[in-house]
Amino acid sequence: MRRLLPIFLFLTLVALEASSQTMTRMQGWGLDLHSSHWSSAQQGVAVGEKLIIRTEDGGTTWEEVLQRFDLRFYDVLFLDSSRGLAVGEGGAIFLSTDAGKTWQQKEAGTVNDLFALAQIPGGPIVAAGEKGELIQSLDGGETWKKLVSGTALDLYDVYFVGESTGFIVASDGKILKSQDKGNTWTLGSAPSSADLYGVAFSSELIGYAVGENGTFLKTIDGGASWNALSPGTSSTLREVAISPLDARIVVAVGDMATVVRTANSGTTFAKPSLGTGNVRNLHSIAFKPTSNLATTVGQDGYLINSSNSGASWSQKFAGIRNDFTAADFKDQNTGFIAGQDGAFFVTTNGATSLVSRPLPEPVTIKSLAFWNTAFGYSGSDQGKIYRSSNSGSSWVPVFTAADRTITGFYLFAPSVIYLSGSQGYISRSFDSGVTWDQTVSSNTLENLNGLIFFDFGYGVAIGEKGQISRTFGGSIWETVPKVTEQNLNALAKIDTTRAVVVGDGGIILKTEDKASTWKIIASGTTKNLKSIDFFGMEYGFISGEEGLALVTSDGGETWREFATGTLRDLNAVSAGTDLRAYFAGDDGTVLSFSCVPPTGNVGEISGGFQACLGTASYSISAAPQLGSEILWRVDGGEILSGQGTPQIEVRWTETGRNAVLVSRTNFCGSGETSALEVSVAASPPSTQAIAGEGAVCSGASYSYSLPSQNGISYTWAVTGGEIKSGQGSHQVEVVWAQQGEQRISVIQENYCGPSPSLQKTISVASTPSSPSSIAGATMTSLVAEIYSIDPIPGLNYRWSVSGGGGKILSGQGSASVTVVWEKEGDFELAVEAQNACGYSTKRILSVNVNLITALEPTADTDLKLYPNPSQGTVTLTSDSLDSWSSLTVTNSLGQPLLELRISSGQREVYLESLPKGLLLLQLKGKDGLVTKKLLVR
Secondary structure, three states, rough: OOOOOOOOOOOOOOOHHHEEEEEEOOOOOOOOOOEEEEOOOOOOEEEEOEEEEEOOOOOOOOEEEOOOOOOOOEEEEEOOOOOEEEEHHHOOEEEOOOOOOOEEEEOOOOOOOOEEEEOOOOOOEEEHHHHEEEEEEEEOOOOEEEEEOOOOHHHOEEEOOOOOOEEEEHHHHHEEEEEOOOOOOOOEEEOOOOEEEEEOOOOOEEEEEEEHHEEEEEEEOOOOOEOOOOOOOOOOEEEEEEOOOOOOEEEEEEEOOOEEEEEEOOOEEEOOOOOOOOOOOOOEEEEOOOOOOOEEEEHHHHHEOOOOOOOEEEEOOOOOOEEEEEEEOOOOOEEEEEEEEOOOOEEEEOOOEEEEOOOOOOOOOEEEEEEOOOOEEEEEEHHHHEEOOOOOOOEEEOOOOOOOOEEEEEEEEOOOOEEEEEEOOOOEEOOOOOEEEEOEOOOOOOEEEEEOOOOOOOOEOOOOOOOOEEOOOOOOOOOOOOOOOOEEEEEEEEEOOEEEEEHHHHHHEEEEOOOOEEEEOOOOOOOOOEEOOOOOOOOEEEEEHHHHEEOOOOOOOOOOOOOOOOOOOOEEEOOHHHHHHHHHHHHEEEEEEEEEEOOOOOOOOOOOEEEEOOEEEOOOOOOOOOOEEEEEEEEEEEEEEEOOOOEEEEEEEOOHHHHEEEEEEOEEEEEOOOEEHHHOOOOOOOOOEEEOOEEEEOOOOOEOOOOOOOOEEEEEEEOOEHHHHHHOOOOOEEEEOOOEEEEEEEEEOOOEOOOOOEEEEEEEEOOOOOOOOOOOOOOOOOOHHHHHHHOOOEEEEEEHHHHOEEEEEOOOEOOOEEEEOOOOOEEEEEEEEEEEHHHHEEEEEEEEOOOOOOOOOOOOOOOOOEOOOOOOOOEEEEHHHHOEEEEEOOOOOOOOOEEEEEOOOOEEEEOOOOEEEEEEEEEEEOOOEEEEEEEEE
């Protein structure tokens, strides 16, 4: 259970519709991609395992086609910019007529797998497959008829060259050739019996075929004979393609992340690297039309791009083959995602990349709860729980006596934990899971799916068949009268009295009295809801099956669906901030939700630009849109009616140059604003306040104003500054020159006479001076060091480390920081002072980080630490040991491990069971600080 954090300020809210939010796929699909095709430089489609994806921006973004495909596609071909075909398992043929947005299945007349598609430009289409299957379409893929291939071998690839000649490569080193547009075929052989998977021709005479065990063949006589080339690999090659711009460039891809390329028609080959340790199988390669740009797809959603005809490659997607089951994000960028087979991933960059830190055994993680970015628990079947104190870098088994599925955690503290599980299991531990209280009575045998506590007394657990259990104290739980028979799958606390529960059939329940009573909230769906999370007391997210996502901005009273761009079940949702939530689900799906205001404006405002005190009407031609509302604002008056509609009635209450403004808005913010200036006539007002900053910085320009009214002149005056522009108007720009308390004043005048002078007091400050010299080690090793400057009250300090040499562990914003040095070299530690007027110049300290030559800090020559290095046991002695008051042991990250008080007369400290690694022993006393380094092996 993630602790709720207070919300200090909401500048924008959460979106309701696809047009008012951004859902970004952060990881590729964990499903195989088998083929891709570019119909233009911008439009491409890739197909594979139960999946079709498409792009309309040249591959910058890819979207999932929102149809269920329960088969594996092997090839895709577009006949033009709109019409495309995909073939696959069981003789499947699908046709698209809208550039791949939707697909309709066609009758192929076969149940054999189809592996390849090809077309003579403007002519017949041929599909080839297993057991010699060969079919043809003469009407753009609408209908198909069988052809005689003359073989029962598997046919893997088809290629047409010229107006009538075609080639098919097959198993056992066979190559079929047609010279009548694919109507009849003759069977020939290659120099070996290796299976052949890909074929391509640069002319009617010159062609290439690739296949099993690195087979790479070339013909220069139109397939009459084939010669073996030496591509420099034994990996099976799956497809070959020829650059559209240079026929000498031939690229083949295959198993074990293999790419081979020749730039001289096969005389020599190069093997571009796709990264050390990369073993993903590549299935196909496709060039964009008349371009050096190419795309290769493969295993587990792997998709890479080349901009130089295959000489080098960059990764776009590398999917994770896993159904994710749990997610817990601690802030906008840092979080954890878990799933099947013990999979556990950490991210510190908003799921842009995931670092694998799996559990020691391949269990499906059913629940996840982290106290902070380091310490947390995972639960699974058979009561298996693991605990980590270092973000999953290592896991410690936590044993329970019950053989139950662990479905939920609630942490009061890292050591105080409640859990729920199957068969009504509830238990608790007060020592981080070392021991568990098995006397907790849940009074139910229903499978429980989660629990929370509203405070230290009242708690609630939910489960299958509408089970809701309530407790005071946690020892005995009582069943609350059912509100539904639907399975309840997840719950989230809003505050100390309110919580929301979600379950199957779209059920949403809410309590406002610590689970005593519940009400049903309309969800607008009958899909199963799987997870819920709130950020603060108003903003919440729900994930569900078939890509369902819901959002609320009113504490769970109303919910709206927004588009996620996927049909994969979303099993978990976690809100990193009020503006960012993460969804995780089946087939490696990880989505990031970001709030975006509406786009576009609502057009011009119709209505009089001159008015008198009283009422007037204003309107726009734009209509309301789902997911946003029309928001009017009036400067100098009040809206009497029509807010949210295309027309309003206004009562003008202030004179001058006023305005009517309107925009579309959602709780992410507002779109473009349309405005109409309205001049309202009246006598100058006698009481007004000057608008503008009252606390400013010297040398900077600031705006000050009064409401604008027709026929009024304005005479401004300032002390300690200069009016740069606007004299005579309702608004001036002032540059303040002198520090201290200054003043701005204005006199309004029209034919009715002048108004009394209006004044505003201004406090003028300046940017701070550069901080004092930085005190701290200038030569160190990969440890934590403390650096400080002389503090000045009222200032904040911004610290930075150059070149990624280290990170600020603590103290950012203060005059003293702890820096963890993470790599060797010469770096600069810099600090700037900050106040409301900005930053000072930097104060810089050069630091050399060297693991070998770093010097021990200066210490008393009488002080001894032995043995060093140690096996975990060490003795510290000094005749003057009691001149220090305390001893602190920290690890290389600056985390305290042990702190001891030193008694008067004490001469020796004995330490044991120290953890492995580089440790710092710091002696503190009235005479200062002494640090000793200790290496524990």
